[in-house]
Amino acid sequence: MKPYIGILIDSFWEAINNRVLWALLICWSILLAILAPFGYITERSFTLITADINNRAGLVEKIDQAAKGNGSKSVQAVVTQLDAAFVKRVQKSLKDDDIRVRSSELAEELNKALKSPDIYTEEAFPTAKKRKKLQPLIEMGPEERDEEDNEELNRKLMQLAFPLELAENFGERLSIGYAGFSFASLPFTRRTAREFLEPTILQFIVKFGLGVIAVFIAIIVTSPIIPDTFKSGSLHLLLSKPISRVLLYLSKFFGGTIFVLVNITYFLVGLFLIAGIRFEMWNPGLLYCIPLLVFVFVIFYSISGHIGLIWGNAIVCVVACMLFWFCCFCLGFARNNMRPFIEIFPQINKVAKIEDDVTAVTNLGEFQVWNSDFSVWQPAIASNGPGSQQRTFGPIYDEKRKKIFTKSFMQNPFGGGVFARSRAVNVIDLNNEEGSEPKSEPANEKEDEAESDSDVNTDVETDAGKEEGVEPSPNQEKSETTTSEQESEEPEEKPNESPAEAPEDDLEEEESLADQDRPTSIFEAQFKPHWNYDEGPEIPAQCFNLAEMNGDIVAICRSGFYRLDMEKLDTIEAGEKALFGLLKLTNLVGNAGFEKVTPDGFILSENSSPSVTAEGDAIVVHSKEKLDLLEYREGKFTITKSHSFPAEEEKDEDPTEDPQTVIRMNKNFCVMATEGQPLELFDRDLKPVGQIEWDEKREIKQMRWQPDSNRLSIVLHSGELLFLDCDSQEIGEYDLPLAELVTCINWTDTNTAWVGCRPDSVHLVDFSQDNVLESYTPESSIFGMIYDWAIKPLYTVLPKPAALDEAMLYLLTGKDTQSVTPGSGSIGATKMELSIWPPILSNLAFVAFILMLSCIHVARKEF
Numbered sequence: 001m002k003p004y005i006g007i008l009i010d011s012f013w014e015a016i017n018n019r020v021l022w023a024l025l026i027c028w029s030i031l032l033a034i035l036a037p038f039g040y041i042t043e044r045s046f047t048l049i050t051a052d053i054n055n056r057a058g059l060v061e062k063i064d065q066a067a068k069g070n071g072s073k074s075v076q077a078v079v080t081q082l083d084a085a086f087v088k089r090v091q092k093s094l095k096d097d098d099i100r101v102r103s104s105e106l107a108e109e110l111n112k113a114l115k116s117p118d119i120y121t122e123e124a125f126p127t128a129k130k131r132k133k134l135q136p137l138i139e140m141g142p143e144e145r146d147e148e149d150n151e152e153l154n155r156k157l158m159q160l161a162f163p164l165e166l167a168e169n170f171g172e173r174l175s176i177g178y179a180g181f182s183f184a185s186l187p188f189t190r191r192t193a194r195e196f197l198e199p200t201i202l203q204f205i206v207k208f209g210l211g212v213i214a215v216f217i218a219i220i221v222t223s224p225i226i227p228d229t230f231k232s233g234s235l236h237l238l239l240s241k242p243i244s245r246v247l248l249y250l251s252k253f254f255g256g257t258i259f260v261l262v263n264i265t266y267f268l269v270g271l272f273l274i275a276g277i278r279f280e281m282w283n284p285g286l287l288y289c290i291p292l293l294v295f296v297f298v299i300f301y302s303i304s305g306h307i308g309l310i311w312g313n314a315i316v317c318v319v320a321c322m323l324f325w326f327c328c329f330c331l332g333f334a335r336n337n338m339r340p341f342i343e344i345f346p347q348i349n350k351v352a353k354i355e356d357d358v359t360a361v362t363n364l365g366e367f368q369v370w371n372s373d374f375s376v377w378q379p380a381i382a383s384n385g386p387g388s389q390q391r392t393f394g395p396i397y398d399e400k401r402k403k404i405f406t407k408s409f410m411q412n413p414f415g416g417g418v419f420a421r422s423r424a425v426n427v428i429d430l431n432n433e434e435g436s437e438p439k440s441e442p443a444n445e446k447e448d449e450a451e452s453d454s455d456v457n458t459d460v461e462t463d464a465g466k467e468e469g470v471e472p473s474p475n476q477e478k479s480e481t482t483t484s485e486q487e488s489e490e491p492e493e494k495p496n497e498s499p500a501e502a503p504e505d506d507l508e509e510e511e512s513l514a515d516q517d518r519p520t521s522i523f524e525a526q527f528k529p530h531w532n533y534d535e536g537p538e539i540p541a542q543c544f545n546l547a548e549m550n551g552d553i554v555a556i557c558r559s560g561f562y563r564l565d566m567e568k569l570d571t572i573e574a575g576e577k578a579l580f581g582l583l584k585l586t587n588l589v590g591n592a593g594f595e596k597v598t599p600d601g602f603i604l605s606e607n608s609s610p611s612v613t614a615e616g617d618a619i620v621v622h623s624k625e626k627l628d629l630l631e632y633r634e635g636k637f638t639i640t641k642s643h644s645f646p647a648e649e650e651k652d653e654d655p656t657e658d659p660q661t662v663i664r665m666n667k668n669f670c671v672m673a674t675e676g677q678p679l680e681l682f683d684r685d686l687k688p689v690g691q692i693e694w695d696e697k698r699e700i701k702q703m704r705w706q707p708d709s710n711r712l713s714i715v716l717h718s719g720e721l722l723f724l725d726c727d728s729q730e731i732g733e734y735d736l737p738l739a740e741l742v743t744c745i746n747w748t749d750t751n752t753a754w755v756g757c758r759p760d761s762v763h764l765v766d767f768s769q770d771n772v773l774e775s776y777t778p779e780s781s782i783f784g785m786i787y788d789w790a791i792k793p794l795y796t797v798l799p800k801p802a803a804l805d806e807a808m809l810y811l812l813t814g815k816d817t818q819s820v821t822p823g824s825g826s827i828g829a830t831k832m833e834l835s836i837w838p839p840i841l842s843n844l845a846f847v848a849f850i851l852m853l854s855c856i857h858v859a860r861k862e863f
Contacts, residue, residue, distance in 0.1 A: 011255025039278030226308035348756030365390025537593025560598025803839035
């Protein structure tokens with residue numbers, strides 16, 4: 001082995017003596033020196049910025065009311081410190097649409113008031129003294145407080161006066177700085193930075209700085225090694241010693257990797273130190289990327305070496321590597337861009353049957369209906385607007401009124417918020433869709449309607465900006481009534497037409513109109529909305545979710561709970577239609593349709609996790625300090641149970657830094673799943689029952705109660721379907737009569753459930769009989785067929801150096817899934833599984849195959 005070790009040592013010194021290597025090391029040193037001054041700067045600051053104005057319209061309205069002497073005393077205490085001219089301008093803006101008060105102006109004026117020593121009075125802020133953070137500042141007195149003390153006190157007092165309108169301040173602001181100078185305030189938290197920005201930025205630097213630039217420079221530098229070694233003159237000299245041609249080739253091949261090894265090690269060690277020192281990000285994944293990047297070089301160098309043996313020309317080696325890279329890039333680009341829209345986004349997140357239609361909501365937030373004519377998912381309604389990932393509330397079906405309520409929002413990439421053109425609820429009236437005229441009620445008469453049991457599904461969100469599935473909710477109550485007025489009504493007879501013939505003609509006309517609305521091709525079915533919808537009342541600001549509770553629709557918001565007043569829906573004037581037959585819900589403009597039903601003083605904090613119970617009769621709310629159970633009776637909420645967690649030292653920390661939590665509760669148990677912690681079990685009185693160990697790598701996507709049992713179904717991001725038996729406190733796996741990976745579950749009764757499977761199929765499964773009752777698997781689109789029959793097979797068989805990016809992301813994050821939407825959190829968010837080992841093994845097999853061909857060529861060729 002000594003000759004071959006000697007060749008490797010010679011290769012090392014050859015790399016060290018290479019001027020290109022030293023030039024590249026100098027370039028890396030300059031780049032590291034440029035990056036070194038960058039870093040996070042945490043400043044102690046209580047001032048407001050534009051991003052701190054959560055609800056501009058609400059803030060303007062409160063200032064106007066306080067200026068008139070209305071509203072709370074705390075708001076009036078703040079408004080009295082504002083400039084009088086500015087307050088008048090705010091009031092004028094409510095009357096004149098041409099005058100607009102921007103969020104930046106509001107922040108600027110409130111910052112001026114921060115310096116005032118006169119905002120606090122015990123009458124205006126009676127609870128302020130009870131807060132540990134405020135008590136010392138209040139006791140100091142106005143004359144003892146300096147400017148910074150006044151800012152801290154006044155900023156927290158403003159938060160008490162405007163809890164929903166202003167983002168909570170924690171005395172610190174995160175910004176990007178350079179050489180100690182701050183130049184960009186960050187509108188997101190360290191958590192968002194850690195989970196998305198830092199790994200992405202590091203991956204970008206490593207991939208393009210080393211995976212592209214360094215690798216191809218190394219290819220250019222090392223391309224002459226194999227051709228020069230196997231020239232006749234030099235080869236004869238080497239083979240004069242008793243050494244193997246094959247081992248000689250392999251020694252030269254792996255000796256050439258030393259050049260890139262030195263470069264990559266030098267740069268990544270430097271980047272590791274900068275990231276740790278400047279960004280407090282001691283990420284060992286950077287060091288783990290060293291062998292991965294060397295492997296990327298080996299993939300390309302195997303092509304270079306093989307071509308060098310055949311052609312004996314360094315330029316041809318480089319050109320061959322460039323062509324190989326281009327082919328791999330095109331294939332990887334097509335696969336990576338098509339995969340989310342074919343495998344990830346279409347996955348079913350919620351599923352329910354409404355009347356005779358099977359409906360579903362995808363990971364992208366698209367509300368769909370199964371089209372049996374063409375075996376595809378058809379859009380239920382027209383899109384709410386362009387964009388990427390959506391968050392969808394509902395659908396919630398009111399069987400009594402035959403109306404569906406839903407609403408989609410666009411996902412805010414940073415901070416987990418959502419936005420849309422309007423907050424109006426989409427109302428689908430199935431009465432109109434069936435061709436019937438809307439029912440009317442005379443002002444002096446009341447019409448009783450018969451109600452029947454309905455299986456209504458609710459979408460229960462567990463944290464702001466995170467998507468959860470549809471849960472079964474309690475059936476609506478039956479009411480048996482008869483109406484003599486309705487029975488006495490007879491259809492009007494037309495001349496020369498018998499009463500029996502009129503309904504038939506009407507039915508034929510309705511059927512012909514329905515046929516005109518049906519899609520006529522599979523392409524049309526994939527894009528044409530199944531239903532029309534009307535815009536109803538606006539959802540209150542900062543809404544967590546819409547849920548069905550005891551027959552009512554409740555909006556769960558930061559400011560509390562709001563019940564949709566169905567009476568206003570029932571008073572729509574008969575026959576009043578807009579374009580295309582849509583109803584004019586003119587009496588529901590704005591959020592007048594929602595009435596507040598929250599206990600006095602109850603506000604959900606930014607880190608709260610609300611969830612409707614399985615029976616739909618209460619809401620359980622988790623916050624950092626406690627659990628609250630609010631029962632819903634006669635249209636009002638009442639706090640009936642509470643559980644306080646052990647007190648922690650009070651700190652000025654962003655609550656979004658806390659581990660994220662999801663809560664599920666039925667009539668006997670409450671289960672709390674916290675990121676990275678064991679599952680906690682409570683009884684109905686919120687008393688701790690026990691803890692169940694949980695592997696944090698088993699990431700939870702969805703949790704649903706199995707009806708009439710104490711089993712909690714758990715869907716993992718990996719596609720497994722588990723259950724937690726709360727009685728025995730054991731975790732098991734369902735026997736599923738399907739070979740597919742599960743994306744969601746929605747129980748219809750104790751033994752039967754709708755199960756969503758990858759990528760976009762739905763099955764009605766009877767777990768007691770281990771049988772599939774119904775299946776809905778859509779036909780592939782043209783793009784789907786191209787992906788399934790061309791892109792995916794080629795990608796599987798051919799080498800894929802770019803696929804190692806996912807392995808790199810795994811090394812940098814330590815997680816084998818990646819959130820599709822940044823800032824959307826880790827529990828319940830749409831995630832993509834990272835393919836780690838398959839690309840490594842397939843590329844390794846490719847390298848082994850090319851090296852084998854090269855070795856056969858070396859052994860058989862006469863030089």
